[in-house]
Amino acid sequence: MPKGANQKFKLYRLAQIMLECTDEEHYITMPEILKALEAYGITADRKSIYTDLRDLEVLGLEVEGEPMGNRYHYHVVDRPFELPELKLLVDAVQSSKFITEKKSNALIRKLEKLVSKFEARKLQGQVYVSGRIKTMNESIYYTVDAIHHAISTNKKIYFQYYQWNVKKEMELRRGGDWYHISPWGLSWDDENYYLIGFDSGPQQVRHYRVDKMLHIRASEEDREGKSCFKKLNMADYARKSFGMFGGKEETVKILVDNELAGVIMDRFGKDVRLIPVDEKHFTVQVQVHISKQFLGWIFSLGEQVKILSPKEVAGQMEQEAKRLLRQYADGEAE
Template identity: 35%
Template sequence: MAESKSRLLYILKYLWQNTDAEHYATTADILAFLKGNGISCDRKTIPGDIAKLCDIGIDIEEERSRENRYSLSSHLFTLPELKLLIDAVESSKFITVKKSAELIEKLSQMTSIHQAAELKSNLYVSERVKPLNEQIYYLVDNINTAINRGKQISFRYFHYDQHRKEVPNNDGKRYFFSPYCLVWNEDHYYAIGYSEKHRKLGTFRVDRMKEVEILSADAAAKPADFNLPEFTRRVFDMYDGETKKVMLVCKNDLMNYIVDRFGDEVDTVPGDCGHFRAVAEVSVSQTFFAWVFQFNGDIRITAPEEVVLQYGEMLKNALQT
């Protein structure tokens, strides 16, 4: 009985690794693989074993002939799905070069050796910027565990100086933080939650964290009016400045950019024959001003006056530098 169970597993392993919709294994192939792993059986046993695997939901296609041929016609992921996943891993600035290679190798094992070879032959490795911090995986895991348990975390945070050296924030003291969620934005992970130091909701980039520890203290209660989509739109789309309603005058052919940035419910009205006006709530900051600047005057801030003056001051300072 034990050998029968082992035989079924070895047959499944062989079919998984060596067959797909375009590649079959003969009865002789399977028998040779079993023999190589110390299992001997009669060729008449194989059809019955295949039937047992099919009975538990394994999708095996059988082609009857003088010598039956078998293939695992569907793996967990299709080839196009694996190509998408591998490209996402390879292109991610969040995952280190070493971890990218490890993940790609594991993803390649989710299909047959034939399709894995095709995946690798089509893989283009570009010179994308990759992080050096190998601890990111474990930081994310710790933060996610704290969220699931409803616990606070503490950590150190850093930034880079002009010499590309790590400089600790907060004089090297630990931050105490109640994480509510992890958000992926612009190829970086951010922890969103309540910061004890800042006494408000805040965000921290995970790859800038160090020494994340899960504390025994319960996390601060999430505000009843906390709206994650709205919070992320305000913080990540226009950064964390003072929130104000601004009026923008835009050329008619830029509506796509307004909708992409502020959502399809943004308040817009026609202006003159070549422009429309948009009113949106933004976090006023250099990031917002930089977004406006890229349109070279085709999007203009017209209200409120203090924001117009701030934008003008930023432009003047940029010219002076």
């Protein structure tokens, strides 16, 4: 049999055919393999394909042949990712506000290549990126990469930080002045990505929305705040900061209705201690950053929760309730 012009690509094309056309539910026969190779300008005989399939297994691609009738049917087994795992990854990408719609679609297309064309259709059936709330900062990939590089090389970073004004215009904070921060980690909270770093000026741990960082560049200065971050648990920091809004850290004692035990554990973890008070209530002590976002979370749980201590925090809750009452008591109905 004459050799095809693309014969040197035979093993690569065979792997491609097996990955694209087979899975646990879809098989391919030897005649179909030969025909698919011919479409790439590659000729082969059955004997050489048997050898090539064994070679693929040595390279890490396991192909299984099963007798069906008078033919063998071949398919790939044990892929790096199972379909349910990829569905989880697709869900994460499409729900992430810090990834633009364009980048989300590009990432999902790459994930689809990890399964057969048949399973890729199942992934496509659950993709709903258009219309979701997404960042408009297309430089997000570069920003994340620059942060990781600065952390690995122990350097500070410079960047500008922006917010949106009422005219829907990008507005630089601090009048466009540069932030000079020591990056120590990245945290994903409430579908947003945050840089957690050390600000040498006030000597404080600060966090910044990654999608609102612009023109990031490396500094020649080494990072500061190492001793501070040795004592800081990143996951714990994110859990204490409601919506990643900062504030003074306090240990707050809360009286909670038993029906909200799941809500408390969802927010603070299963290790939190729930101390029974009576048949209907328990108390819990949690460390949080006191902010309006925390007080708003307490408000949202209604009469089923009450801050017991510290008195200052309970007082802030009272003042916030009075402020809301004043704000709406005198309002005119529309």
